[in-house]
Amino acid sequence: MARIQSYGESGRLLTRRGFLVTTAGASAAFGFSDAAHAAIDLAAPGSAASLAAGQLFEPTLWFSIDGKGIVTVNIIRAEMGQHVGTALARILADELEADWDKVRIVHVDTDPKWGVMVTGGSWSVWQTWPIFSRAGAAGRMTLIEKGAKLLGVSPSICTARGGAVIAGKQTISYADIVRRGGVLRRFTPEELGKLPIKPASQRRLIGRAVAALDIPAKINGAARYGIDAKTPGMVYARPKLPPTRNGSKVISVDDSQAHGVKGYIRSIALDDPSDTVPGWVMVIAETYPAAIRAADLVTVNWTPGPGADVSEKDILDHAARQIADADGGALLDTGGGDTEAAFRAAKSTIEQTYTTATVLHFQLEPVNALAFEKDGVFEIHTGNQWQSLILPTLAKALQRPQTSIVMRTYLIGGGFGRRLNGDYAVPAALAAKALGRPVKMVLTRADDARFDSVRSPSVQTLRMAFAEDGRVSAMEHHAAAGWPTQVMAADSLPKGQNGAPYDPFAISGADHWYDVGAQKVRAISNDLANSTFRPGWLRSVGSGWINWALESFMDEAAHHVGVDPVAFRLKLLNGTGRNAGSAPNSVGGAKRQAEVVRRTAERAGWGATLPQDSGLGIATSFGQERNMPTWIACAARVRVDRATGAVTVEKLTIVADAGTIVDPDGARAQTEGAALWGLSMALHEGTAFQNGRVKDTNLNSYTPLRIGDVPEMDISFIDSAETPVGLGEPATTVIAPAIANAIFTAVGVRLRHIPITPEAVSAAMAAGK
Template sequence: MTTDIDHGRRSFLIAAATTGAFFGFARAAGAVALLDQLVSPGMAYAGSLFEPTVWFAIDHEGIISVNVPKAEMGQHIGTAIARILADELEADWDRVRIVGVDTDPKWGFMVTGGSTSVWTSFPRFSRAGAAGRITLIEEAARLLAVPVSACTARHGAVHAGSRSILYGDIVRRGRLARRFTDDQMKALPIKPASARSLIGKPTPALDVPSKTNGTAVYGIDVEMPGLVYARPKLPPTRYGSRVVSVNDQAVRKVKGYLRSIVLDDPSDTVPGWVMVIARSYYAAVRATELVEVQWQGGDTASVSEADLFRHAAELIADSGQGALLDTGGGDVDAGFAAATQAIEATYTTAGVLHFQLEPVNAVALEKDGLFEIHTGNQAQGFILPVLAKALGVTQDKIVMRTYLIGGGFGRRLNGDYVVPAALATKVLKRPVKMVLTREDDTRLDSLRSPTVQRLKMGWDTRGDVVAMEHVAVAGWPSLTVFPGNMQKGTNGASYDPFSIAGADHWYEVGALRVRAVNNDLAQRSFRPGWLRAVAPGWTNWALESFLDEAARTQGIDPVTFRLKHLTAAGRNAGEAPSAVGGALRQANVIRRVAGRAGWGRSLPAGSGLGLASSFGQERGMPTWCACVAQVKVKAATGQVVVEKLWMEIDAGSIIDPGGAMAQAQGATLWGLSMALYEGTGFENGQVKDLNLDTYTPLRIRDVPEMDIAFTESAEAPVGLGEPPTTVVAPAIGNAIFAATGVRLRHLPIRAEAVKAKGPST
């Protein structure tokens, strides 16, 4: 079988009898012979394996296969997880392989998002490695006829004085019957940070070779015998549309056209969809353009962004709307009543699209009563119940095969795109491959919701902050995609934590009230989604811009103002295992980045420095970030040129230095992109921009100099993929104010707004 880029990857054949999907680097036991040819040399599936837990196995050659239940979408999560395990196992890194696993209850709830993968995987995989090391040492001691106390594990072997035995030989010769229960695993000690040999050290990423030689397989690559292709004819509204008639007379001249199917979807995921079926993808694309469909549209067909913002303002004005977060108590109303000075500001953000390189796609087939879904997906646990409802089967009748993802960024947390392929295969009784065009993908996108936020702060006669309020109105992704994630507020109302995280900050501001409000009009108009950092992408824009306003209102340097209120008192003290140090760690990254950027130095007219800080995603797993932006504003045009970005990140222990830096760089640049370049309008019930001719993310020519550093730490590792995005926009906004005196309160920041001195100054 050839493995050149043109033929090897694009013509990759998934055998109908496969029990799992090739992940790009290695695969699980039980693969068909065709796929076995593709694994790394030395990989062994026959005979006994050493499997002390479900998370890894060692064969007779000493090859260590690490089972990764997380989606690989360019963030090297397999390498990070394998490194965690291999460090505790004392493995030879050259003999480690990673295996992408299909859905199975034994892996637990499968989801990759929220920058939680390393954070949640570290305890599990480090102890799995410890279990393997302990067992191998015990059996090596027996084989070498020495006490266990005389043995140590190092670099894939157990050593006892001058003698040693390789892990592969222990597996081949030994009696490795020991298995660990969950309770036993939790009780296992792991290494201190000082003893780590792989974590935090430069080592090659395991997924890069297959991605560069063309053998890596993405969901869009899947082919199989008997496959037909589908493209959807999308309805005028995301919800509420109903097909009145379908006329395919004109399309019958398209060679390869087969039929058009009106989908009946009991899950109401894709209401009003018509699937156009053909023998080739080209024919499906061409035929879809010619099929004539009449719909009865939904009631959101005329909704615009102005409608969404107007409705949000009405919701904010009604204090009875939304859920109140537990922010530690205190009488906010009494605080404002006693305040001698107060400020208030409203911030808005436009909708943001994902535009991942690989458009959404899925292959579905039914075989022997089992539905197979071949696709790249971030949250199998989210979509399996929806698929079961749509197909009218139990979840055990569905298996999702794992593939590499050509860009996720939260889009593939919503697996809505697998439903139409599954429904089509149920009707046709043959494999169906659905690939959306770029425009289709954009119309179907689970965009980051447009938002409106109101913030208020009051001071007493001494200038101390006595009360603060933060209200955020947005579409809520969990409400539609994963209702099980909804939480209860202190007033009994439900809220989506992914709509408000970041507003429950670590600053000491007296009594704090945070209110999360659902924009129900947005919820009916589109399918709100997760997009790299989700709520902190908007809450931190408002919070850190507002703190800058508050500091300047008080006549205090913005850095000094922040440090003054990061006291780590009470609930802001932090706690083990993930938030040790609390607000003091946020203060530390602020000091460090301000020092590196030369905060307070003089700059030419029209240039300025701005700072913003955050704890990233969630209070329970804070990634402390601080950013300084240096900008130059062209007075004649209002164009903002970002000259340099400094970033300081405290993410606890850094597992994979190369992957961590790549994540931080990508997140920083996307933060810049969403600050100045990305953002779509909403018109007539649809997003305004459908392709990259009008939706214009950051271009290479506009990339500034970046100076990114990680605070050295031995604390628990937390998330890295998203937190840096949240501090760039407010740092830029604050820098623009420092340079020009223009305070901008809407994202994205456009040159016209700067030139006009902002929409709300």
């Protein structure tokens, strides 16, 4: 999922700013200055300026401690069921030595002071780790110094534990320190960067079982999601969606029949300077049921934009033609050599093509937004994963400064990447501007499906060459799909080795850790897909289709040379050259990936005899990005019904190495959820474009994984003190290829398209391939 700015491997956003710790009298301010070494004038103890702050110690903008010892941690990441606040707060609380029972979290609204606000890519823990660790450490250090002074002892004999400073038999709580105040200390960026972080052996919250901080509100009804937002005087809107996602224009609107619906107000054809929702007509009513009924009675004539006659086959055929054009696309820098020479000299070669279908998000909470202007500020109330992406678009749409727009934060009833694209906020805002009163827009399930930022269908061709000694001498990976980042954040695209831009989130995973000799990776933007729909980031994004092809192909290559698939992978995961890894994120490199493969195979009983028509298949990945690798492997045990072609997944064995596991319960839940989504997309989930629209718009025909299809799951994590990396998505990527490889073991046929349907399995068995 798209990232414009990373905090970096050493938290370098922090080191660009001065870090100031101060409490004056009964107040405290501990924050970042805009200039690296700028001085800050402090109010004198007892002055009106200091007292106005009250009893509050603010050791950065990231957290505060009040006079009761309550630690409030500010969270800029979106909560969508993953308990992100709990995970991040415990990083800070552990270093601070806080009492967990006194820790609270606040999901904050948009403000430039927070920097880039985005939740995706499995980055939250990884990016926040260096920032919150050092913020907590600086707070602890300052509290120890002040506590020692109040106790009349040297700081060197003091420790902090459970929200208090301890010196022998003397103890003073953080609450008492804050109430008594009076500390000044300045940290330069260089000093902050050198602050020591506790060794793993001294951690008391990280990796331990603690209560999730957001559960009570979710179960007692206090939690508020975007769909719950309301304000006095608001009206409701349901859109009439145009025939194409892009370029449609309204010719006429006939709402004569809608006037018979009680509560109907009017229909508004939106004028959108940002071109986010071209051709939209908003049907306004006093209640949402009235808006739904009225919208069904409003007739709109449009001039459709491009893609009105495009089918799924058109998109896939176009991608295949793009791959056949050797001059198209961007080349990734893989450090490889001349692949063409290696293929010419090869003793044998293998080449295969893999495809994937369009996938919908189908999150539980359909997209929605409440918008209105108040006191010169335009407020957007909604759940959102990437506020920093949509705010400039809203400013363009509303024709007003971005500084006069604020997004209020709500919990999200399912994001999975759909709410990275905050396009749904634009029509609500434009309708509120046109009407001059608050407008709440909620999409129906069918509207949500049609307006979705889908995972693009993809086509990939992979080639491998083998030398005389049986060694892999070269590999090529060519992938064509719609590019979400190109469509929604084009200025952030990096350049390939040949100078062409590419979307890293449509090719992540192809720059793998296998030692394959000369290597060529080509990323191709499917322009027909981009113009037909708005490609989106969906859980694991490009890695979901990239790893499907890569790990299916690795299995085929192993069988091509008559080598066991596990042994084949282990030989290539040797950790040499560029695959050796480096500090701080990928220490150990490919050897850590080899270890999860070994452990997965052992736990799954690799090599054991299975019943007839049953098989075990394996797949592995490093998650998403080489600079944040999450080493993971899955072994899938399946049974194939030869009479119907139905595939039953009986067990998934998963081993992950994600470095330090901050939140064990959250890590397991994330891995379970990701794996089940991967299973859903492998066997059940997918749609197709027909006449420029997805053919499935509800759960009667779009059929994700059902509870009865959930297999036994054996999930384990490698104990590690290395840098924590992401767990929200990696497990998604290994399921489909593990299943396909298991099907081959069970009945001897290869499936190269997902979802794998019973019809496809039966056809492959009938064809004998």
